Amino acid sequence: MPAVPVRTCIGCRRRDAAAEMVRLRVTDGRVGIAGRGDSGRGASLHPRPACLETGLRLDVLARAFKQRVTIQDATELLQQITTANRVGTQAGSPPKSHRGGPGPSEGSRGST
Ligand SMILES: [Zn+2]
Numbered sequence: 001m002p003a004v005p006v007r008t009c010i011g012c013r014r015r016d017a018a019a020e021m022v023r024l025r026v027t028d029g030r031v032g033i034a035g036r037g038d039s040g041r042g043a044s045l046h047p048r049p050a051c052l053e054t055g056l057r058l059d060v061l062a063r064a065f066k067q068r069v070t071i072q073d074a075t076e077l078l079q080q081i082t083t084a085n086r087v088g089t090q091a092g093s094p095p096k097s098h099r100g101g102p103g104p105s106e107g108s109r110g111s112t
Contacts, residue, residue, distance in 0.1 A: 004017050004018075004019075005017070005018040005019075006018060007021055007023075007044035008044065009021060009044060009045055009046045009051055009055065010043045010044065010045055010051075010054075010055040010060055010061070010063075010064045011045050011046060011048070011050065011051025011052060011053070011054040011055030011056075011060075012046065012050065012051050012054070014046075016046065018044060020046065021044040021045055021046050021047070022044065022045050022046075022047050022081045022084055022085055023038070023042050023043070023044050023045075024042060024043045024044070024045060024061075024064075025038055025041065025042040025043075026041060026042075026061075026065045026067065026069050029067070029068060029069055029070055030069065030070055030071070030072050031056075031061055031065075031069050031070070031071050031077065032077065032080075033077075033080050033081065033084050041065055041066070041067075043055075043061065043064035043065060045081070047081050047082060047084075047085035052078060052081065056071065056074060056077065056078070058070070058071065
C-alpha cells in the first residue's frame with residue numbers, strides 16, 4: 001500500500017494528507033492554485049478560514065516559497081481555493097476537465 005502523501009499546512013503548521021489540502025504554487029512571483037500535474041515549489045494549505053487567513057499572508061507565503069511573492073487578487077484566489085476544494089473532495093477522483101470556461105489563469109503553462 002502506497003504511503004499517503006503528507007504535507008504541512010502553511011496556515012496551522014499541521015501535517016495532514018495532501019488530499020485534504022489545497023496546493024499552491026508560485027508562478028512569476030505570483031501565488032496561485034497548483035494544477036494536478038504541477039510539481040516543483042509549492043505549498044499546501046487547509047481550505048479552512050483560519051488556515052487561509054494565516055496561510056495567505058505574504059510573509060508566510062514568502063517563507064513557504066522561499067522567495068518574494070505577491071497575490072494579485074486575494075478574493076479571487078480564495079474563491080479558487082474553495083472551488084478547487086469542493087471539486088477535489090466530492091468524488092474519489094476529481095474530474096480531469098476544468099469547468100468554468102475562461103479561467104483567470106493566463107499563460108500558466110509556459111515553457112521554461
Ligand atoms: Zn491548516
